[in-house]
Amino acid sequence: MSTIVVGYVPNALGDAAVEEAIHEARRRDAGLVVVNTTRADRLVDPGYADDTDVSRLEGKLAASNVKYEIRHGTSDATAAEEVLEAAESLNAELLVIGLRHRTPVGKLIMGSTAQTILLSARCNVLAVKLP
Amino acid sequence: MSLLEGFAVAAQPMYLLFALGGVLVGTAVGVLPGIGPAMTVALLMPLTYSLEPTAAIIVFAGIYYGGMYGGSTTSILLNTPGESSSIVTALEGNRMAKAGRGAAALATAAVGSFIAGTIATVLLSFVAPYVAAFAVQIGPVEYVALMVVAFLTVGALLGSSVLRGLASLALGLFIATMGFDSLTAQQRYTFGSPFLADGIDVVLVAVALFAVGEALYVASRLRHGPIKVIPVTGGWTKWMRKEDWRRSWRPWLRGTVIGFPVGTIPAGGADVATFLSYASERKLAKGARKKQFGKGAIEGVAGPEAANNAAAAGVLVPLLTLGIPTTATAAMLLVAFQRYQIPVGPQLFENDSALVWALIASLYVGNLMLLVLNLPLVGIWVKILQIPRPYLYAGILVFAALGAFSVNFTPIDVIILLILGILGFFMRRFGYPVAPMVVGLILGPIFENQLRRSLAISQGDPVALVSSPIAAVIYVVLIIIFVLSFWMRKRQSALEAETTADLEDDVDDGTGTPRASAAPGGPDADGTSGTAPAVSGDPVGPADPGAAAGVPGARSAHGPDTVSGGAHSGASSTKNRKEGP
Numbered sequence A: 001m002s003t004i005v006v007g008y009v010p011n012a013l014g015d016a017a018v019e020e021a022i023h024e025a026r027r028r029d030a031g032l033v034v035v036n037t038t039r040a041d042r043l044v045d046p047g048y049a050d051d052t053d054v055s056r057l058e059g060k061l062a063a064s065n066v067k068y069e070i071r072h073g074t075s076d077a078t079a080a081e082e083v084l085e086a087a088e089s090l091n092a093e094l095l096v097i098g099l100r101h102r103t104p105v106g107k108l109i110m111g112s113t114a115q116t117i118l119l120s121a122r123c124n125v126l127a128v129k130l131p
Numbered sequence B: 001m002s003l004l005e006g007f008a009v010a011a012q013p014m015y016l017l018f019a020l021g022g023v024l025v026g027t028a029v030g031v032l033p034g035i036g037p038a039m040t041v042a043l044l045m046p047l048t049y050s051l052e053p054t055a056a057i058i059v060f061a062g063i064y065y066g067g068m069y070g071g072s073t074t075s076i077l078l079n080t081p082g083e084s085s086s087i088v089t090a091l092e093g094n095r096m097a098k099a100g101r102g103a104a105a106l107a108t109a110a111v112g113s114f115i116a117g118t119i120a121t122v123l124l125s126f127v128a129p130y131v132a133a134f135a136v137q138i139g140p141v142e143y144v145a146l147m148v149v150a151f152l153t154v155g156a157l158l159g160s161s162v163l164r165g166l167a168s169l170a171l172g173l174f175i176a177t178m179g180f181d182s183l184t185a186q187q188r189y190t191f192g193s194p195f196l197a198d199g200i201d202v203v204l205v206a207v208a209l210f211a212v213g214e215a216l217y218v219a220s221r222l223r224h225g226p227i228k229v230i231p232v233t234g235g236w237t238k239w240m241r242k243e244d245w246r247r248s249w250r251p252w253l254r255g256t257v258i259g260f261p262v263g264t265i266p267a268g269g270a271d272v273a274t275f276l277s278y279a280s281e282r283k284l285a286k287g288a289r290k291k292q293f294g295k296g297a298i299e300g301v302a303g304p305e306a307a308n309n310a311a312a313a314g315v316l317v318p319l320l321t322l323g324i325p326t327t328a329t330a331a332m333l334l335v336a337f338q339r340y341q342i343p344v345g346p347q348l349f350e351n352d353s354a355l356v357w358a359l360i361a362s363l364y365v366g367n368l369m370l371l372v373l374n375l376p377l378v379g380i381w382v383k384i385l386q387i388p389r390p391y392l393y394a395g396i397l398v399f400a401a402l403g404a405f406s407v408n409f410t411p412i413d414v415i416i417l418l419i420l421g422i423l424g425f426f427m428r429r430f431g432y433p434v435a436p437m438v439v440g441l442i443l444g445p446i447f448e449n450q451l452r453r454s455l456a457i458s459q460g461d462p463v464a465l466v467s468s469p470i471a472a473v474i475y476v477v478l479i480i481i482f483v484l485s486f487w488m489r490k491r492q493s494a495l496e497a498e499t500t501a502d503l504e505d506d507v508d509d510g511t512g513t514p515r516a517s518a519a520p521g522g523p524d525a526d527g528t529s530g531t532a533p534a535v536s537g538d539p540v541g542p543a544d545p546g547a548a549a550g551v552p553g554a555r556s557a558h559g560p561d562t563v564s565g566g567a568h569s570g571a572s573s574t575k576n577r578k579e580g581p
Helices: A012-028 A051-064 A079-089 A104-109 A113-120 B002-010 B013-031 B037-043 B053-078 B084-136 B140-157 B162-176 B202-220 B242-264 B270-284 B287-292 B299-322 B328-339 B353-374 B378-384 B389-408 B411-429 B435-457 B469-512 B545-549 B563-567
Strands: A003-007 A031-038 A068-074 A094-098 A124-128 B575-579
Touching: A003 A012, A003 A079, A012 A031, A012 A051, A012 A094, A012 A124, A031 A051, A031 A079, A051 A068, A079 A094, A079 A113, A094 A113, A113 A124, B002 B013, B002 B353, B013 B037, B013 B053, B013 B353, B013 B378, B037 B053, B037 B202, B037 B328, B037 B389, B053 B084, B053 B299, B053 B328, B053 B353, B053 B378, B084 B242, B084 B270, B084 B299, B084 B353, B140 B162, B140 B435, B140 B469, B162 B435, B202 B328, B202 B389, B202 B411, B202 B435, B242 B270, B242 B299, B270 B299, B270 B469, B299 B328, B299 B353, B328 B435, B389 B411
Parallel strands: A003 A031, A003 A094, A031 A068, A094 A124
Antiparallel strands: A068 B575
C-alpha cells in the first residue's frame, strides 16, 4: 500500500492540505502520514499543533476512514527535514503541503519550509492553496 | 519651573526619538521572559561612549519603564511572566484571556500602568526635591547608615532566600574591594596582575551575570515545548467595556497608592508592591466579584499592574536623591551616571538639575508613548516571542562581548566576562539572586570611603556610627522595614498558598467533569462554572491534559495512548506515533 505524507500546520492552510490529502488518499487508495513537529527552540511556535489541534485533526482523519498516522512532537530537525525524512523512509508516493504568499520582509528574514520541501523531495509534491 | 525646563529639553525631537527608542526596546525585552531591563541597560552601556548624558539617561529610563509595561503582555497571553513584577498579573490576567477577555486584561494593564506611572511620576517630581534637600545635610555617618539599609534590604529582600541574598551581596562587596585601595593606593586581591589593578569594572560583572549567565542557563535547557498564544480578537478600541472601566479605576488608584511608597523604601522593589495590591484587591472585592478571583477578575490585573509601575517611579526617589539603587535596573542606571562622572547623591539635584529634570520629564513622555504603543501593537510584541532562542542569545552574547571589550579595549576583559558568566550560570542554577551582587559592587567603594571617612573623623571610635541622631533613626527605620517586610513575606506566601489551593480545587473540577458537561446549558452543579465557562482552572496552560479531555468522540476511541503525553514531555526528539484504524 502506498503512502501520502502531509505537512500539517494548525491553521486554515494546514486544514486545506489535510482535506486535499484525504481526497488524494481515497483516490489512490493510500495511507496518510501527517507530520507536525517543532524544534522547540522558541517560546511561541505558531506552526506547532497543541493538544486541541491534534485532537481536532484526529477527529477529522478518523471520520475520513483513511488509514492514518500522526507524527507529532519535538525534534532537532527542522519541520521541512522531518517531512522529507518521513517521505523518504516510507517511500511515499506523494507529499502534500500548504503553500502561501510571503511578504518581501518575510522572504528576507525567514527560510521557507515549503520551498525546501518542493525542491528537495524525491516524490511528487502537491502544493495546496488556500480555498 | 525646573520641571518645565525639563519638558523643554525632553520635548526636543531628538530626545523624543531617544525616548521612543528606549521604550520600544524596553517593551520588547519586557515581553521576553529571562531578558529584563537590567540586562538590556547593562548591554547598552557602551552607548555612554557616544551619546551625551541626557540622551543616554533618557534611553535607559525608557527601557526601565518599557520593561514594566512589556511584562504584562506575556503574563496575560502566555501565563509566562516576562518580568518578576508581572507574576501576579498572570494569576488573573491569564484566566481572563482564557475566558476570551484577554483584550480587556491587556487594556486594563496598559491604561492602569499609564495612570499609575503618570501619578507616580508627579509624586516623584514633588517628593524628590524635598528628599534631596534633606539629604544634602547628612554627613558620612548617616551615609553609612543609609548604605547599610540598602545592603541589607537589597541583599535580604530581593530573591527568595535571605542567606543566598546576603552571600551574593558579600561576593559583590568582595569584587568591589579588588584593585587599588583609594586611600592608601595599596593593591588588593590583584595577584600582582596589572589587569586587575583597576579592579573589575561594574559593567563587566553586570553583563556577565545578567547576559552571559542567563544565556548559559537558557542554553542548558534550550528545548522546551512551545506555548500557544491566546489570540486577541476585536479592534483595540472596543477592548474595555463600560463595566471594565468602572471596575478598574479604583484598583488603579489603590495600586498607585500602594506601589509608590513601597518602591521608595528599599523593600524589594516592585514585586512586593504587586503582591500587596493583589491581596488588597482580593480582600476588598465583594460578593460575586470575590468569587471571580482566581477565575479572571479584572481588579486582580488592574491593581498589580498599576502598583508595579508606581513602584518603578518610586525606586527613582532613593536613586536620584541618595544615590542608592534598590533594584537591579536602578543599579544599572546608577552605573550610567557614574560613567559620565556625574556623582549621584544629594548633590545631584543641585549640580545637574537640568539633567535630572529632563529625565523626569522624559518619564512623563515615555509613559504616554508606552500607552499609545502598547495597545495597538500587541500583535507585534507577541511576534517577538517567535524569535528562535539561538538567534536571540547569539545576539546578546555578541553585545556582551563587545561591551566587555569596550571597557578597557583588552581581550582580558572578555575572559573575565566569561569566568564571571559561568559564575552567574551557577548562581542562577542554584537560586542565588544576582541583583544584590551588582548592587554591592556598585555601592561597595562608596560605602568603604564613607565608612573610613567617618571612622577617621571619630578617630576610630565605632560608637560614632550609631550615636548621631539621624543615623540612629535610620537604623530604627531599618529594623521596622525588616519587621514589616517579613510580615509582608508571610502574607505573600500565605496568599500564594491560598491561590495555589484555589487552583488545585479548580483542576479537580476540570478533570472530574469534562468540558462537554460543564458547558453552558449542562448540569451546573458546582456553581463555580457559571462565572467561568470553558477550562478556567488549568495552571499549566495548553499542556494540561484536562483541556484535551473535553474534546469528545474520536479521541476516547483510541484509548489511553494519548498524543498529549509524549508531545509535552519536554524531552528532545521524542516523537509520538499513532496508528489509525
